[in-house]
Amino acid sequence: MTQDMTQEINNPDSNGRRPYSDVIERLRSVGLRPPRPRVGLGKMLLDGRDRHLTAEKLHAEAQAAAIPVSLATVYNTLHQFTDAGLLREIAVDASRSYFDTNTADHHHFFFEETGYLEDIDGDRVAIAELPEPPAGTRIERVDIVVRVSGKT
Amino acid sequence: MTQDMTQEINNPDSNGRRPYSDVIERLRSVGLRPPRPRVGLGKMLLDGRDRHLTAEKLHAEAQAAAIPVSLATVYNTLHQFTDAGLLREIAVDASRSYFDTNTADHHHFFFEETGYLEDIDGDRVAIAELPEPPAGTRIERVDIVVRVSGKT
DNA sequence: CTATAATTTAGAATAATTCAAAAAACTGTT
DNA sequence: AACAGTTTTTTGAATTATTCTAAATTATAG
Numbered sequence: 001m002t003q004d005m006t007q008e009i010n011n012p013d014s015n016g017r018r019p020y021s022d023v024i025e026r027l028r029s030v031g032l033r034p035p036r037p038r039v040g041l042g043k044m045l046l047d048g049r050d051r052h053l054t055a056e057k058l059h060a061e062a063q064a065a066a067i068p069v070s071l072a073t074v075y076n077t078l079h080q081f082t083d084a085g086l087l088r089e090i091a092v093d094a095s096r097s098y099f100d101t102n103t104a105d106h107h108h109f110f111f112e113e114t115g116y117l118e119d120i121d122g123d124r125v126a127i128a129e130l131p132e133p134p135a136g137t138r139i140e141r142v143d144i145v146v147r148v149s150g151k152t
Numbered sequence: 153m154t155q156d157m158t159q160e161i162n163n164p165d166s167n168g169r170r171p172y173s174d175v176i177e178r179l180r181s182v183g184l185r186p187p188r189p190r191v192g193l194g195k196m197l198l199d200g201r202d203r204h205l206t207a208e209k210l211h212a213e214a215q216a217a218a219i220p221v222s223l224a225t226v227y228n229t230l231h232q233f234t235d236a237g238l239l240r241e242i243a244v245d246a247s248r249s250y251f252d253t254n255t256a257d258h259h260h261f262f263f264e265e266t267g268y269l270e271d272i273d274g275d276r277v278a279i280a281e282l283p284e285p286p287a288g289t290r291i292e293r294v295d296i297v298v299r300v301s302g303k304t
Numbered sequence: 305c306t307a308t309a310a311t312t313t314a315g316a317a318t319a320a321t322t323c324a325a326a327a328a329a330c331t332g333t334t
Numbered sequence: 335a336a337c338a339g340t341t342t343t344t345t346g347a348a349t350t351a352t353t354c355t356a357a358a359t360t361a362t363a364g
Contacts, residue, residue: 033361125282146282146285148292149289185331188330
C-alpha cells in the first residue's frame with residue numbers, strides 16, 4: 001500500500017464518486033474523528049435510509065459488507081452516534097435496543113408479533129393536550145408507540 | 153400447624169380482615185390458581201397502589217416482607233400477571249423491564265437522569281390525530297412516554 | 305516521521321432473564 | 335384425611351445483551 005488510507009478515503013473512487021467524504025464531514029461536524037471502522041459504520045447508518053437496527057444486526061451487516069468491526073466497536077459507535085444526535089435509541093422491546101437512523105420528528109408502529117417497527121411521520125400525529133412537565137424538568141421528547149397486532 | 157393454609161388464608165385474620173381473599177378471587181377470575189408464593193406477590197402487586205417495579209425490586213421487597221419467593225418465581229409471576237392483564241409491561245429503559253401495577257388507560261413521564269417513571273392519567277392527554285394502522289392490523293394500545301430531564 | 309492521543313480489538317466480566325429438572329404444593333376425589 | 339394427578343416453585347445452570355479492560359492499532363499534530 002503506497003498511498004495512505006486517509007487520502008484514498010477522501011478521493012473520488014473509480015466510479016468518480018466520493019463515497020466516504022460525506023460521512024467524514026458529518027462525523028467531523030459533530031466532533032467525531034474518522035477512523036476507518038467508524039466511517040464504515042457511518043456509511044451504513046447515515047446514508048439516508050430510515051432503518052431500525054440492533055447492534056447484532058448492524059454487526060452482521062458490516063461483516064457481510066466486508067467491513068471488519070468488532071461487536072464492541074459497533075456498540076461504542078452506536079452510542080457515540082446517539083450521543084451526537086446522529087441516531088436515536090428506541091425502547092419498545094425490553095430485551096433489545098433498537099437504533100433508529102431517522103432522527104427527524106416521528107413516532108412508531110410496533111408489530112407485537114414480529115417485533116417490527118415502522119415509522120410514523122411526525123406530521124401524521126397531533127397531540128392536542130399534554131400535561132405540564134413536573135416542576136424542575138423540561139420535556140426532551142415525546143415518544144409515541146402505537147402497538148398493533150395482526151387481525152387474524 | 154393443625155389447620156391447613158388454604159383455610160387459614162381465606163379466613164379473617166386476628167384483626168378481623170381477610171387479607172388474602174381479594175387477591176385469590178382476582179387470580180381465580182383470570183384463571184390463575186392461588187399457590188402461596190403467587191398470592192403473596194399478588195398481595196404486593198394488586199393492592200391498588202400504582203407502582204413501577206422491576207423484577208429485582210419486587211424480589212427484594214418480597215424478601216423484606218418475609219415472603220420467600222425465588223427470583224425465577226418473581227419473573228414467572230410477573231409474566232403470568234401481565235399475560236392475564238393484571239399488570240402492564242413498560243419499555244423505556246432498554247436494559248430493564250418495568251412492570252406497572254396500573255392497568256388503566258394512562259401514560260408516563262420518564263426522568264432521563266434517574267430512570268424514574270411517573271403516571272400521566274389518560275384523560276390528561278389528548279391525541280387529536282393518528283394514522284390508520286397498517287393494513288391487516290389493529291391497534292392494541294398507544295403508549296406515550298414523555299421524556300423529561302432536570303433543568304439544571 | 306515521530307510522539308501523543310484516540311480508537312479498536314478480543315475476550316473476560318456483568319447483568320437481566322430464561323430454562324430445566326427435581327422437589328413441593330395444590331386440586332379434586334374418595 | 336389420604337391419593338393420584340397436575341401445577342407450581344425452586345435451585346442453579348444457561349443464555350443473551352451489553353459493558354469493561356488492557357493491549358494493540360491507527361490517526362493527528364507538529
